[in-house]
Amino acid sequence: MAKKxxxxxxxxxxxxxxxxxxxxxxxxQKHPLEMxxxxxxxxxxxxxxxVEIITRTGRHTTGTLVKEAPYFEHNFGVLVPEVLKIxxxxxxxxxxxxx
Amino acid sequence: MDNSYSAIMSRKNEIIRNSVGxxxxxxxxxxxxxxxxxxxxxxxxxxxxxxxxxxxxxxGNTPLIELKNLTALARNCAKPGKGAxxxxxxxxxxxxxxxxxxxxxxxxxxxxxxxxxxxxxxxSGNYGAAVACHAAMAGLKCIVVQECYDSRGVGQPEIIEKAxxxxxxxxxxxxxxVGPELFSTVLRLxxxxxxxNASLYTPFGIAGVETLGYEIAQQFRTKIGRDPDVVVCxxxxxxxxxxTARGLRKADCAAKVIGxxxxxxxxxxxxxDQFNKKSFTTGHTGxxxxxxxxxxxxxxxRSAARPLRYMDRYVTVTQGSxxxxxxxxASLEGLEKGPAGNTALAAAFRIAQDMDEDQCIVVQExxxxxxxxxxxxxxxxxxxxxxxxxxxxxxxxxxGKSIILPAHPSLIQVADVDLDHVRRSNIKTQVGxxxxxxxxxxxxxLMEETNSTEEFVRGVVASL
Numbered sequence: 001m002a003k004k005x006x007x008x009x010x011x012x013x014x015x016x017x018x019x020x021x022x023x024x025x026x027x028x029q030k031h032p033l034e035m036x037x038x039x040x041x042x043x044x045x046x047x048x049x050x051v052e053i054i055t056r057t058g059r060h061t062t063g064t065l066v067k068e069a070p071y072f073e074h075n076f077g078v079l080v081p082e083v084l085k086i087x088x089x090x091x092x093x094x095x096x097x098x099x
Numbered sequence: 100m101d102n103s104y105s106a107i108m109s110r111k112n113e114i115i116r117n118s119v120g121x122x123x124x125x126x127x128x129x130x131x132x133x134x135x136x137x138x139x140x141x142x143x144x145x146x147x148x149x150x151x152x153x154x155x156x157x158x159g160n161t162p163l164i165e166l167k168n169l170t171a172l173a174r175n176c177a178k179p180g181k182g183a184x185x186x187x188x189x190x191x192x193x194x195x196x197x198x199x200x201x202x203x204x205x206x207x208x209x210x211x212x213x214x215x216x217x218x219x220x221x222x223s224g225n226y227g228a229a230v231a232c233h234a235a236m237a238g239l240k241c242i243v244v245q246e247c248y249d250s251r252g253v254g255q256p257e258i259i260e261k262a263x264x265x266x267x268x269x270x271x272x273x274x275x276x277v278g279p280e281l282f283s284t285v286l287r288l289x290x291x292x293x294x295x296n297a298s299l300y301t302p303f304g305i306a307g308v309e310t311l312g313y314e315i316a317q318q319f320r321t322k323i324g325r326d327p328d329v330v331v332c333x334x335x336x337x338x339x340x341x342x343t344a345r346g347l348r349k350a351d352c353a354a355k356v357i358g359x360x361x362x363x364x365x366x367x368x369x370x371x372d373q374f375n376k377k378s379f380t381t382g383h384t385g386x387x388x389x390x391x392x393x394x395x396x397x398x399x400x401r402s403a404a405r406p407l408r409y410m411d412r413y414v415t416v417t418q419g420s421x422x423x424x425x426x427x428x429a430s431l432e433g434l435e436k437g438p439a440g441n442t443a444l445a446a447a448f449r450i451a452q453d454m455d456e457d458q459c460i461v462v463q464e465x466x467x468x469x470x471x472x473x474x475x476x477x478x479x480x481x482x483x484x485x486x487x488x489x490x491x492x493x494x495x496x497x498x499g500k501s502i503i504l505p506a507h508p509s510l511i512q513v514a515d516v517d518l519d520h521v522r523r524s525n526i527k528t529q530v531g532x533x534x535x536x537x538x539x540x541x542x543x544x545l546m547e548e549t550n551s552t553e554e555f556v557r558g559v560v561a562s563l
Contacts, residue, residue, distance in 0.1 A: 014275070014280070014284060015104055015280055019103065019104055020104070020278065020280060021104065021278070021279060021280050023279070023369075024278060024279075024369055025367050025369055025370045025371075027370055027371045027372045028250075028277055028278055028369055028370055028371040031250040031276065031371055032276075033275060033276055033278050033280050033284075034248070034250075034275065034276045035273060035274065035275050035276075035284065036248075036273075036274045036275075037271070037272075037273050037274075038266075038271075038272070039271075055271045056240075056266075056269065056270065056271040057217060057240040057241070057242055057270075057271045057292070058240070059271070059291070059292065072259065072262075072263045074254075074256050074259045074260055074263070074470050074471035074476070075470050075471070075476065076470055076473060076475050076476050076479075077256075077475050077476035077477075077478070077479025077480060078479050079479075080474075080475050080478040080479055080482070080488075082478070082488065082489075082490065082504055083426055083474060083475055083478065085490075086422075086423055086426040086427065086430070086504065087426055087427075087429070087430035089507075089508075090172055090426075090427045090430055090431055090508060091430055091431065093172060093175055093507075093508065094168055094171050094172045094175065094431055095168075
């Protein structure tokens, strides 16, 4: 249960597939245009319920509650050993490595 | 109010007129053309005034850095006596971390001056961070609309980082799945809020980049005692190249201007399936070529970004080459930067090898780096999405299938885009169904638009 005043994320279908621009590639055309917005929740609600939020700019908007306390999880990825090898290669060519 | 896609799009002209404080109809000429210079002059700012406005936002005067070790590496790959000195303009030093600061601060300043309460911008890139940054400084509200996720809800790491940065600077970020209807969402938000449309393509934005070209000329004269021979610009929507070239001209600098884009040939920019198969979200041919052919495909009636007017040469480089050079910049120069801004650097590294040792080539931007927006997460994400990453010859790279990291720096190459072909496509697009009504003024306009001769334009028109 998310409480009134919590920071949340809501989801909307902006355009259903049949409402979309007809200038789209087929693979895109079959999906709806979806939208996510974050804001302060205006009523207690469960995930999946239709709710009202107030965004950072003060806009009142509605949508399906999809996330409580959303946060960023992007990172620097897993090891890509090739990156280290490039560094070694260009240093070897330019400076002669440890020679 | 009817908020269906077609209803919003039918209100487009009115919404735009109200939201950029500029009536574009007054620049239209009889026939197919418009008065580009009159539109640029309509900002009301001279270059000196732009510099002053930008200094209010602490934008500009970024360092010009000579990349001596990277130059040594290029000379190692070049014939004796070849290998121009490579310089880079460290635009990541701007407050929001990229040259886009120059483009946004004039727009935000204008919005503030005209009494708008906020700004809206459609961008998945550095421009959003720049607008959010300057809106914060000016005390304006800011909405950034991004194309961010595919239909599985998987986001491009680079775009998610931009969302984080915009939110950190106080903006509201609206995130969408793949599709060009992003534009109708932007129009609806502009209509709802009454905010200024901080489009990337207004004269305010492009005039703001002129200071970059101007500064390059000034800094070269002060530091090196001469003008640069070549300036390389990463090219997507064309504003970076257009503004820089105009600034160089205003400084009476005759350096050749070369556009560079990452080669993403074969990938459709509006494809949901292919959205996360590309490792560059900007600076690529998917924007660079269509916006050169038709600058007015942007979100304003007449785009101020018109790269074909200024480009002396246009080249492409591979994704693997740009990742390689980004790592080389970190390992050899101690400069850790975002990859997209290094597209021009990969091109310059190769072009320098055809130039004499006493010549100078400048890459006119760097961009900030961070989680998601860095070669390691981008390569890591590509590998997770089934892209084959290995060392080899970059000419074998297939966008969307492989990223080939050069097995040796001498394998980094540039491929020339046939500019006459782009010019022909531009003329064909602009002439449309008006072939039989063209006046001498129209021909002159097309010569300016494509930077070509009367003979060339008349020849193309006759062939349509």
